[in-house]
Amino acid sequence: MTDQTSVIQDVQRGMIPAHIYNDKDIFELEKERLFGRSWLFVAHESEVPEAGDYVVRRVLEDSFIISRDEKGEIRALFNMCLHRGMQVCRAEMGNASHFRCPYHGWSYRNDGRIVGLPFHQEAYGGEEGFKKKGQTLLPAPSLGVYNGLIFISLDPDAEPLEDFLGEFKFYMDYYTKQSADGIELRGPQRWRVKANWKIGAENFAGDMYHTPQTHTSVVEIGLFREPKAEKRKDGTTYWAGSGGGTTYKLPEGTLEERLRYVGYPDDMIERMKEQWSQEQLDVVGKDGFMVSAASVFPNMSFVHNWPRVEEDSDEVLPFISIRQWQPISEDETEIVSWFAVDKNASEEFKALSYKAYLMCFGSGGMFEQDDVENWVSLTSTAGGPMARRLLLNSRMGMLENGQNVVEPLSAEEYSGPGSTRVGYSEYNQRELLLRWADHLERPMEKAAQLRVGTDPIQPPPAAGADPSRAAGSTAIAAAQITSQEA
Amino acid sequence: MSVEADRNGKTLSEQSVLGGHAPRTQRTGESLPFDDRLHLDAHRWLVDEAYLLDAQDYDAWMARIAEDVHYLMPVRVTTALGAGYSTSPGMAHLDENKYSLSRRVARFATEHAWTEDPPSRLRHYVTNVRTFRTDKQDEIIVDSAVLLFRSRGDVREAATVSAGREDLLRRTGTGWALARRTIMVDESVIRMQNLAIFL
Ligand code: FES
Ligand SMILES: [Fe+2]
Numbered sequence: 001m002t003d004q005t006s007v008i009q010d011v012q013r014g015m016i017p018a019h020i021y022n023d024k025d026i027f028e029l030e031k032e033r034l035f036g037r038s039w040l041f042v043a044h045e046s047e048v049p050e051a052g053d054y055v056v057r058r059v060l061e062d063s064f065i066i067s068r069d070e071k072g073e074i075r076a077l078f079n080m081c082l083h084r085g086m087q088v089c090r091a092e093m094g095n096a097s098h099f100r101c102p103y104h105g106w107s108y109r110n111d112g113r114i115v116g117l118p119f120h121q122e123a124y125g126g127e128e129g130f131k132k133k134g135q136t137l138l139p140a141p142s143l144g145v146y147n148g149l150i151f152i153s154l155d156p157d158a159e160p161l162e163d164f165l166g167e168f169k170f171y172m173d174y175y176t177k178q179s180a181d182g183i184e185l186r187g188p189q190r191w192r193v194k195a196n197w198k199i200g201a202e203n204f205a206g207d208m209y210h211t212p213q214t215h216t217s218v219v220e221i222g223l224f225r226e227p228k229a230e231k232r233k234d235g236t237t238y239w240a241g242s243g244g245g246t247t248y249k250l251p252e253g254t255l256e257e258r259l260r261y262v263g264y265p266d267d268m269i270e271r272m273k274e275q276w277s278q279e280q281l282d283v284v285g286k287d288g289f290m291v292s293a294a295s296v297f298p299n300m301s302f303v304h305n306w307p308r309v310e311e312d313s314d315e316v317l318p319f320i321s322i323r324q325w326q327p328i329s330e331d332e333t334e335i336v337s338w339f340a341v342d343k344n345a346s347e348e349f350k351a352l353s354y355k356a357y358l359m360c361f362g363s364g365g366m367f368e369q370d371d372v373e374n375w376v377s378l379t380s381t382a383g384g385p386m387a388r389r390l391l392l393n394s395r396m397g398m399l400e401n402g403q404n405v406v407e408p409l410s411a412e413e414y415s416g417p418g419s420t421r422v423g424y425s426e427y428n429q430r431e432l433l434l435r436w437a438d439h440l441e442r443p444m445e446k447a448a449q450l451r452v453g454t455d456p457i458q459p460p461p462a463a464g465a466d467p468s469r470a471a472g473s474t475a476i477a478a479a480q481i482t483s484q485e486a
Numbered sequence: 487m488s489v490e491a492d493r494n495g496k497t498l499s500e501q502s503v504l505g506g507h508a509p510r511t512q513r514t515g516e517s518l519p520f521d522d523r524l525h526l527d528a529h530r531w532l533v534d535e536a537y538l539l540d541a542q543d544y545d546a547w548m549a550r551i552a553e554d555v556h557y558l559m560p561v562r563v564t565t566a567l568g569a570g571y572s573t574s575p576g577m578a579h580l581d582e583n584k585y586s587l588s589r590r591v592a593r594f595a596t597e598h599a600w601t602e603d604p605p606s607r608l609r610h611y612v613t614n615v616r617t618f619r620t621d622k623q624d625e626i627i628v629d630s631a632v633l634l635f636r637s638r639g640d641v642r643e644a645a646t647v648s649a650g651r652e653d654l655l656r657r658t659g660t661g662w663a664l665a666r667r668t669i670m671v672d673e674s675v676i677r678m679q680n681l682a683i684f685l
Contacts, residue, residue, distance in 0.1 A: 092564045092674065093574075187577040189561055191676035194642070216598035221589050311585040334675060339577065354503050354576075359586055363579045364559075364681040366593055372679045373601040380642070 004029060004440060011437045014398065014430050015391040021196040022383035026440075027330035034298055034439040035060050037155035039164050039242075041300040041324055042066055044185040045074060045148040046343070052095040052110055059152065060327060064140055065089050065099070066150060069111035076140035076152045077112040082452045088137065099137075112136035130453040138450065147176040148183065149322075156448065165296065166241025167417035173280060174291045175302045175320050178342040179271035185322065186354070187338040189363040195375035196382070197299055197327040198436070200335070203371065204303065204323075205295035206237045206428025208246045209396070214370050223307045223359060223366060225316070233423050236289055236409070240418025242435070244428035245294025245302065247283075255285025262290055262306040263316040268345055282415035289414075295428075297435045299325040305367075309356045317349075319356040331379050337362045394433070397425025498573060498668050499556050504581040508556030509665050511654055513618035513627040525617040528628040528655060531662045536610040536632075539684055542602070544591040547684070552656055552665040557582040559649075559669040559685065579671070579681055594682075601682045607637040608683060614650075624657040625665070632669075632685055636678065645678040647671060649685050 004026065007017050020026050042057040043066040054067035056079060063079035065088070081088050081101040088099040088108060098115065100107040107116035114135040117124075124130035140152035144161025146169065151161050162169065176183050203210065211232045218224045234249035250258045259269045273281065283289055294302045301323050306316040320341065326334040339357045341350045360367045381387060397405050409420045421427065497512070499505045518525045531550075538547045551557075559580040560573035582590075593599050614631040630651050637644040654666035669685050 090564070091566045091569070094566050094569050096566075187561065187574060189574075189577065189579055189676075190674065191678065191680075193679045195679075214600065217593045217596040217600075220596045220598065221592040223589055223593075309586070351503050355581070355586070358504075358578070358581055359589065363676055366590065369601040369680040369682045370599065376642075376679055 008437045008441050010391055011433050014393070014395040014426075016394045016433065018382050018387040018390040018392050020382075021199060022331045022379050022387070024330050027327070029440050030327070030436075031060055033442060033444055034436065035154070035327070036444055037153060037158065038298050038439070039142075039144065039151045039153045039158060039161055040298075041149060041151050041296070041322075042076065043150045044183065044322075044338070044340075045145065045150065046182075046184040047093075048074070050095065052097050053093075054089065054096060054110065055093045056089055056091065058326065059154065062154075063087060064152065065137070067110045069109070070097070071111070073111065074143070074145065074150060075111055076143050076150070077108075077136070078138040078140065080138065081106055082114065082135060082137065108137055112139060124453075132453075135453065147172060149176060154447075164242055168241035168243035168294075168296060170277075170280060170417050171238070171240060171243065171245060171291060171294060172296075172302075173276065175294075175304060175322070175340065177275055178268060179275055179344040181343040183320070183340040184343050185338045185340050187362075188323075188336045189338075190334055190336050191363045192328060192332055192334045193372050193376060194331055195333050195372065195379045196331060197325040197333040198433075199375045199378060200325045200333065200371075201295045201297075201299050201301060202429040202432055203375075204293040204301035205244050205432050206239075206246060206426060208232050208235060208237065209424040210371075210374075214374060215367055217370065218307075218360070218366050221366075223309075224305070225308070235292070236414075236420045236422050237425055237428050238416060238418045238420040239428050239431045240416070243294055243296035244418070244431055246292045246428075247289035248292055249422075250284070250288045250290050252288070255281055258284055258288065258290070263318045265346070265349060268342060268349070271342070271344060279415045279417075287409075287414050287416075295432065297432055298439075299327070301325065303361055305356070305360055307356050307360050309352060309359055317352045317356040319353045319360070321357055321361050331383060335363075394426050394429055397421065397423075397427055498560055499558055499666055501575075502556075502558050502560070502578060502581050503576055504583065505556045505558060507554060507583060509554060509625075509654060509656075511620045511622050511625045511627070511666075514621055515619055517616040517618055517629075522617070524619070524626055525615075527662065528617045528626055529615050531655060532612050532615060532628065532630055532653075535664075536612045539610050540608045542594065542605060542608065544594060544684075548588065548591055550661070550663055551584060551587065552658075552663040553584055555582075555584050555587070555664055556666045557587060557664075557669075558667065559671060559681075562671055562674045564674055579676070580669075599682075601680060604639075606683070609635040610685075611635070620654075626655050628653045628655055634683060634685060636683060647676065647678055647683075647685065648673070651685065 010017050040059050043055050047055050048068040051068055051070050054065050057064055057066055065077045065079050067075045069075055079087050079089055083104055083106050086101050086103040088101045098107050098109055105118045108114050114132055117132050141156040142153040142158040144151045146161055236247045238244055256269055291304050303321045306318040309317050322340050323337040326336055328334055339354055341353050406421050406423050414420050499508045559578055561577045561579055562572055563574050565572055594602055611633040612630050616629050618627040632649050632651055634647045649669050649671045652668045655662045656665045
């Protein structure tokens with residue numbers, strides 16, 4: 001692998017070597033040092049509501065079964081048979097008490113424990129030859145849940161999820177905790193685009209600057225009233241903990257009037273008032289800002305918008321979407337996009353909010369279509385030798401001497417945590433890429449190995465055993481697999 | 487085709503979140519002989535439509551869409567044999583009525599729909615057409631297979647989408663109109679940068 005020190009140093013100065021958006025060596029380093037240890041979103045508890053429900057999700061090449069076991073606990077199990085390594089589950093979703101490997105018939109409970117090993121006695125001489133007792137499919141090294149959002153990390157020593165998210169949790173609640181029961185997730189839609197995964201994550205984190213240009217057409221057709229240039233720059237960008245995002249400036253009014261302005265009905269507003277802290281309410285009601293797009297490092301994003309979806313009506317309908325930019329290669333990304341809605345919303349609201357999502361984002365969304373066209377084009381341009389001569393200036397918002405063009409809002413002006421500024425800037429894109437550079441700089445520890453059938457095994461970690469915690473927050477310590485360095 | 491009924495014995499149009507308004511007419515009997523007048527009409531309608539979509543002549547296309555249309559493209563998921571469903575519950579790629587289709591078409595007519603400027607080169611291949619009567623005099627069901635080839639720019643790899651369709655066509659004063667379409671795309675993960683196209 002070539003030395004990337006100068007690339008990392010450039011990025012740390014806010015100058016982006018253009019080829020990082022299409023470079024095989026960089027991608028290999030990202031796989032190892034970034035995706036090999038970051039917290040990564042995989043599923044939401046509402047996708048596996050009943051015992052036995054499962055979905056299969058990937059973290060780059062690794063496939064994980066995210067299941068709810070018979071006790072109601074959430075599991076993340078590496079989808080590889082302990083015998084010869086076949087995928088034990090080849091569906092994307094379903095309900096099963098057991099997974100049976102199609103190759104030689106080993107079977108596993110939905111908590112990962114092995115139950116069936118044909119001819120254990122005859123073939124292995126029983127426990128003396130192969131310790132079947134206590135063997136389980138390899139659990140994800142770390143598992144954590146916040147507001148029902150399930151994250152895994154391939155690092156057994158990952159810091160607790162909530163510590164990692166930090167102050168971004170404040171903002172995550174706007175998307176995923178509009179009432180005590182939180183969200184339900186539908187989907188995902190999945191599609192592949194020939195674009196580098198970082199571009200989307202950066203765009204959702206802080207690119208308010210593109211909205212008036214890229215998304216002109218959705219305003220012209222009456223779908224969206226907001227992204228007029230003058231309006232977008234009145235919003236803010238904020239960075240807090242491991243994530244950051246953008247907001248729109250709301251017109252004058254009370255908290256209720258402002259929530260109604262983006263289309264929330266009164267019953268939902270009442271539940272938000274019960275659910276959110278005074279500071280969370282004040283960002284909307286007192287400061288007048290409403291969250292829009294956001295990203296959590298490295299590759300999870302949120303979006304909240306409020307288009308007009310019905311003919312003969314000026315009413316707007318808010319929707320929430322959660323997505324993952326799943327890297328396939330240096331020039332290809334699988335976009336995995338879910339629709340999210342508050343569990344306690346009325347069926348009518350849920351249907352219209354879903355319609356708003358379909359019209360705006362996702363595989364067929366009209367905002368999305370123009371975004372992706374740009375990102376595909378950027379990626380292909382970044383692949384050639386000329387791109388290596390360009391250091392893109394990602395310093396918007398900063399003068400050459402490092403001084404801010406616009407100072408952060410003061411505590412009087414803004415009630416939320418983190419660093420927040422009005423107007424266009426690239427602070428958030430820099431925050432994302434700084435973390436990216438920090439990861440790429442830091443060598444990996446050698447991962448522990450497990451000798452199947454000989455090493456003693458402890459039960460895998462689980463989350464959400466108590467359904468009442470389903471929408472709450474739990475952070476689970478790393479899997480304690482006793483192992484030896486091979 | 488498997489669009490007729492899924493696990494609850496309900497059609498996908500009935501199960502979809504936004505299909506409440508959709509016409510419910512279903513096929514009756516065997517497919518019609520290929521020299522049946524209705525089949526010839528249906529086949530011609532689909533081929534003409536393919537030419538309109540290739541040319542992105544969306545105003546002409548919209549004129550052939552019924553006011554109460556339901557245009558549905560479910561998300562396919564891989565499920566175990568016997569699971570009883572192969573679409574993502576409560577989610578679709580497209581779940582449209584005439585108004586939302588009209589917004590998509592209107593967007594292409596602006597000068598700022600960058601994804602189709604320059605436009606894609608499109609070719610809709612339509613085959614495996616068969617036609618069924620329904621219990622309504624003026625409505626027929628037409629099954630077809632469609633393969634869309636889409637090329638953008640000079641050297642970018644082209645993208646394809648393969649799908650089966652079930653259409654409900656209704657005879658009107660000015661010809662046949664599309665009243666319901668269910669598009670069963672053959673991939674779980676779409677290999678196309680967006681669905682700024684129609685199938
Ligand atoms: S590989 Fe799974 S049983 Fe042999
Ligand atoms: Fe955008």
